[in-house]
Amino acid sequence: MTKNDNIQKNNNIHDNFFKSLFSVKENLADLLQGSLPQEVLCEMKLETLVYDLTEYIDQELAPYNKDISCNIIYGDTNVKISLLYDPKIYPSKNPIFNKVVYLLSKSSQKQAE
Numbered sequence: 001m002t003k004n005d006n007i008q009k010n011n012n013i014h015d016n017f018f019k020s021l022f023s024v025k026e027n028l029a030d031l032l033q034g035s036l037p038q039e040v041l042c043e044m045k046l047e048t049l050v051y052d053l054t055e056y057i058d059q060e061l062a063p064y065n066k067d068i069s070c071n072i073i074y075g076d077t078n079v080k081i082s083l084l085y086d087p088k089i090y091p092s093k094n095p096i097f098n099k100v101v102y103l104l105s106k107s108s109q110k111q112a113e
Contacts, residue, residue, distance in 0.1 A: 015066045018085055022068050023051045032081070040074075048073040056082055 022028045029046050036044075052069040068083045 018066065019068060022083075025049055025051065028068075028070055031083070043075045045073040052080065057084075 022031060028051060029049055032044070032046070032049075033041060049070055049072045052071055054069050055067060056069065057067050066085055068085070070081050070083075072079060072081060
């Protein structure tokens with residue numbers, strides 16, 4: 001087994017763990033409440049929170065990054081929140097670059113729709 005095969009295998013374990021953990025509405029709500037500023041939270045209607053199975057990560061980044069998405073009412077608008085997580089078993093040399101590539105790929109997906 002090569003190093004890349006090992007990374008892919010271990011990422012699947014982490015991916016399954018994170019997705020099963022945060023597919024539970026209460027866990028996802030706790031994550032948002034613990035991560036977002038109060039001025040953002042006060043506009044969110046947490047009772048409307050719904051886990052979304054859609055994955056926005058492209059195939060090139062999939063071995064290195066994962067995302068979790070949900071829908072929620074913010075003010076009077078239905079919004080989608082995507083949380084990018086980075087299941088690492090080895091240190092990344094360019095973690096910020098990885099995030100920029102993810103954001104750009106997501107932006108290009110949106111323009112294609």
